[in-house]
Amino acid sequence: MSDWLTLLPPALAIIVVFWRKEVILALLVALFSSELLLMLQGQTGFASSVLQSPFQTVERIISVLSSPGNSRLLVFSLMVGALLAYMRHSGGVTALVEKMINKGVAKNQRQVGLLSFFTGVVVFIESNLSVLTAGILSRGLYDKFKMSRARLAYVIDSTSAPICILILLNGWGAYVLGLLGTYPTEQSAVSILVGTIALNFYALITLAIVLFTIITGKVFGPMKESERVLSKSANHTEIDYKASKARYMVLPLMTMVVGMLGFMYWTGNGNLTDGDGSKSVLYATTLACMLAYVMMIGSKRFEHKELVKVGFEGMSELLPLVAILLFSLALGGSLRVLGTGDFISGIVAESLPLFIIPALLFLAGALISFTTGTSWGTFAILIPIGMPMVLNLGLPPSLVMAAILGGGVFGDHCSPISDTTAVSSLASGCDLLEHVKTQLPYALFSGGLTLVAYILVGMFWIGV
Numbered sequence: 001m002s003d004w005l006t007l008l009p010p011a012l013a014i015i016v017v018f019w020r021k022e023v024i025l026a027l028l029v030a031l032f033s034s035e036l037l038l039m040l041q042g043q044t045g046f047a048s049s050v051l052q053s054p055f056q057t058v059e060r061i062i063s064v065l066s067s068p069g070n071s072r073l074l075v076f077s078l079m080v081g082a083l084l085a086y087m088r089h090s091g092g093v094t095a096l097v098e099k100m101i102n103k104g105v106a107k108n109q110r111q112v113g114l115l116s117f118f119t120g121v122v123v124f125i126e127s128n129l130s131v132l133t134a135g136i137l138s139r140g141l142y143d144k145f146k147m148s149r150a151r152l153a154y155v156i157d158s159t160s161a162p163i164c165i166l167i168l169l170n171g172w173g174a175y176v177l178g179l180l181g182t183y184p185t186e187q188s189a190v191s192i193l194v195g196t197i198a199l200n201f202y203a204l205i206t207l208a209i210v211l212f213t214i215i216t217g218k219v220f221g222p223m224k225e226s227e228r229v230l231s232k233s234a235n236h237t238e239i240d241y242k243a244s245k246a247r248y249m250v251l252p253l254m255t256m257v258v259g260m261l262g263f264m265y266w267t268g269n270g271n272l273t274d275g276d277g278s279k280s281v282l283y284a285t286t287l288a289c290m291l292a293y294v295m296m297i298g299s300k301r302f303e304h305k306e307l308v309k310v311g312f313e314g315m316s317e318l319l320p321l322v323a324i325l326l327f328s329l330a331l332g333g334s335l336r337v338l339g340t341g342d343f344i345s346g347i348v349a350e351s352l353p354l355f356i357i358p359a360l361l362f363l364a365g366a367l368i369s370f371t372t373g374t375s376w377g378t379f380a381i382l383i384p385i386g387m388p389m390v391l392n393l394g395l396p397p398s399l400v401m402a403a404i405l406g407g408g409v410f411g412d413h414c415s416p417i418s419d420t421t422a423v424s425s426l427a428s429g430c431d432l433l434e435h436v437k438t439q440l441p442y443a444l445f446s447g448g449l450t451l452v453a454y455i456l457v458g459m460f461w462i463g464v
Contacts, residue, residue, distance in 0.1 A: 003339070003343045004343075005037055006037070006335075006338050006339050006340040006343045007340060007343070007371070008033055008037065009030040009031070009033045009034035009037070009331070009334070009335060009338070009340070010030060010335065010340065010370070010371035010372070010417075012026070012029050012030050012033050013026045013027060013029065013030035013331070013416070013417060014026075014416075016029050016030075017416050017433070017436075023324050023416055023417075023432055023433060024320070024323060024324060024327060026416070026417075027324065027327035027328060027330075027331055027417060028057070028327060030331055030417075031057050031060060031061075031327060031330055031331045031334055032053055032054065032057050034331065034334040034335055034338050035053045035056040035057045035060060035334060036049055036050065036053040037338055038056070038334070038337060038338055039052055039053055039056065041338075060330045060333065060334050061326065061327065061330045063330070063333065064326055064329045064330045064333065068278070069278040070329050072278040072279060072281075072282040073128075073278055073282075073325065073329075073419065074322055074325060074326060075282060076128075076278075076281055076282040076285055077318055077321065077322045077325055077423070077426060078315045078318060078319075078322060079282070079285045079286055079289055079315075080132065080285060080318065080426060080427070081314040081315040081316070081317055081318035082289050082310075082311035082312075082314045082315050083136075083252060083256075083285060083288055083289045083292060083314070084136065084314055084317075085310050085311060085313060085314025085315075085317070086248075086252070086289065086292035086293065086296060086307070086310065086311065086314070087136070087248065087249045087252065087253075087292065089296075089302075089310050090244055090248035090249070090292065090295070090296050090299075090302075091244030091245070091248060092244060092245065092246060092247065092248025092249030092250070092252075093139070093140045093249050094140070094244075095244055095245055095246040095248070095249070096140065096246040096249045096250060097140040097141055097144055099246050100115075100141065101141075101144065106141050106145075108145065109145045109147055109217055110214060110215060110217060112138065112141045112142060112145050112147065113147070113151075113155060113213075113214035113215075114214055114215075115137070115138060115141070116134045116135075116137070116138035116141075116142075116152060116155050116156060116159075117134075117155055117159055117210060117211065117214055119133055119134040119137055119138070120133075120134040120155070120156050120159035120160050120163060121159060121163050123257060124163045124164055124167040127160045127161050127164045127172070127420060128160075128277070128281050128420070128423050129256075129257065129260045129281055129284075130156070130159070130160035130163065130164065131156045131157065131160045131420070131423055131424050131427045132256070132281075132285075132423070132427045133253065133256070133257055134155075134156040134159065134160075134427070135152065135153075135156050135424070135426075135427025135428045135429075136249075136253060136427065137253065138152055138155075138156075138428075139152065139428065139429055146230060147227070147230075148223070148226045148227050148230045148430075149428050149429050149430035149434075150222075150223055150226040150227075150428075150430050150434050150435060150438040150439075151213075151219065151223060151226070151227065151438075152428040152429075152430065153424050153425055153427075153428035153430040153434075153435040153438075153439070154210075154213075154223065154435070154438060154439045154442065155210055155213075155214065156424055156427060156428060157413065157420065157421065157424035157435070157439060158206050158207075158209075158210050158413065158439065158442065158443070159207065159210060160420070160424075161203075161375065161409045161412060161413070161420060162200075162202070162203035162204075162206045162207050162409060163203075163207070165200060165203050165405050165406075165409055166197055166200060166203050166204070166207075168193055168194075168197075173193065175376060175379070176193060176379060176383070176401075176405070177189050177190065177193060179379060179380065179383045179384075180192060180193065180383065180387070180401070183387040183388075183390075183391065184391070185387070185390065185391065185397055187397060187398075192397045192398050192401055193398075193401065194398075195397070195398030195401075195402075196398050196401045196402035196405060199398055199399050199402035199403075199457070200402045200405055200406045201402070201406060201449070201450040201453040201454065202362070202406030202407070202409060202410050202446055202447060202450040203405075203406055203409060205446045205449050205450055205453075206409075206413075206442075206443070206446045209442055209445070209446055213442075220441060220442075221438070221441035221442075222434075222437045222438045222440075222441065223438040223439075223441075223442075226434060226438055244299070244301075247295075248292070248295055248296070251291060251295065252288040252289070252291050252292040252295075253288070255284070255287055255288045255291050256284045256285055256287070256288035257284075258284075259280075259283065259284030259287045259288065260280050260281055260284040262284075263275065263279065263280035263283045263284055264276075264277070264280045267279050267280055289311070293307055293311075318426055321422055321425060321426045321432065324422050324432060325419055325422045325423075328373050328417045328418065328419055328422065329419065331372075331373065331417060332372050332373050332374050332377065332417070335371065335372050336372070336377065340368075340371055340372060342381065354393060354395065354458075354462050355455075355458035355459050355461075355462045356455060356458060357389060357393075357395060357400070357458070357462075358395075358399050358400055358402075358403040358454045358457070358458050358462075359403070359451055359454040359455045359458060361382060361385075361386055361400060361403040361404050361407060362403040362404070362406055362407040362410070362450060362451060362454050363407065363451065364382060364407065365378050365382055365403070365404050365405075365406070365407020365408045365410070365411060366407045366408075366410045366411035366414070366447060367411060368381055368382065368407075368408075368411065369407065369408045369409070369410070369411025369412045369415060369418070370411035370412075370414050370415045371411075371415075372417075373412070373415050373417035373418040373419060373421075374412070374418070374419070375408035375409055375411070375412040375418075375420075376408075378404075378407070378408035378411065378412075379404060379405065379408055382404045382407075382408075383401070383404060386400045386401065386403075386404050387400070387401075395462065396461060396462070399454075399457065399458075399461065403454055406450060410443060410446070410447045410450070413439060413443040414436075414439075414440055414443050414444070414447075415436075416432065416433065416436045421435065421436060
């Protein structure tokens with residue numbers, strides 16, 4: 001079977017997404033085709049493969065749950081729904097929005113945008129936590145000032161991963177250090193990683209464009225249409241509940257943030273960067289839910305049965321996104337076995353001019369991340385290819401690493417099957433396809449500028 005066929009499943013996913021505007025169908029079609037190709041790779045007859053592939057597809061979905069990390073992510077997504085529902089029904093969201101407006105913290109669209117941006121920057125310890133905190137805090141304010149949820153999803157998604165890959169005192173840094181540690185370079189792994197900060201052009205350009213969008217208030221492409229439609233229709237709002245006290249939102253939110261840090265420290269045996277992100281974010285969100293429940297019961301305004309119903313209604317609102325997340329994880333696992341990422345990365349390893357290698361590694365990272373929906377998986381594939389190039393060809397290690405890291409984040413931003421794209425939609429309350437459609441022009445523009453930057457830097461640093 002041709003290696004080019006490994007690109008068929010992600011290609012089908014993209015085609016179905018843009019043709020039918022249906023993500024779940026696209027993921028299932030891609031997953032079925034991937035499993036069919038795997039059956040054919042195993043020399044199973046065509047007719048038998050077609051008959052068995054539906055069952056293999058189901059088994060692949062079930063296998064997602066065999067990973068504790070994946071299971072925690074799915075349960076965490078449901079718990080977020082309950083937490084958001086408690087915050088709304090308690091009146092805490094309404095109260096906090098009114099307080100922030102009255103105190104002058106958020107007086108206009110620019111201040112609201114900056115609040116969501118800097119919240120994402122400050123909570124750099126974990127990308128999902130960054131997205132979740134900024135999204136929950138800002139949803140009501142974006143509604144109040146007639147700003148679309150698509151804009152919020154763009155701001156938090158395009159802030160979290162770039163910040164996490166630039167400020168490396170987190171799980172991202174620990175993960176990449178682990179991948180780097182096996183290569184005997186002249187520089188230490190830490191110094192190589194620190195050197196990537198100034199050379200990670202995609203992350204830097206993306207953050208600059210987010211700030212430009214916030215400060216100027218100008219939006220472009222499909223985002224402009226989302227804002228126009230919003231101004232002409234009834235706004236989706238979360239401030240329909242009677243205001244109570246801001247603490248009903250603030251305390252659970254702070255519990256989630258502080259709890260995340262505490263659990264990262266605990267699961268890392270006293271080292272924050274060694275902590276388990278999936279455990280920490282689930283434990284912290286569960287703790288925040290428990291606190292919200294206890295506070296609402298203690299207020300004497302709610303009964304236990306009512307809060308159970310509210311919690312499950314909140315979870316049910318997020319079931320479509322949880323299903324998308326489940327199928328995305330299953331597709332990513334199937335594509336790894338199929339070898340899609342390895343095939344794309346192998347193209348880069350062919351004989352090429354040295355100066356263009358960083359640019360091509362950036363493109364390869366984008367393609368792998370886009371088609372598999374995972375930036376961390378992309379790093380695991382490309383770093384073992386890029387670092388031997390550094391050792392054998394004398395390439396600048398920080399430049400090569402920056403290109404790989406930036407490419408992984410770029411593809412992740414563009415991908416409709418990325419888990420972080422799904423979590424950003426979840427946190428902002430934005431439709432997944434609308435988020436992908438409205439963010440794509442910004443990501444492509446940043447990616448185009450980055451590609452040019454790596455070509456120019458390669459020419460001047462490495463030589464033509």
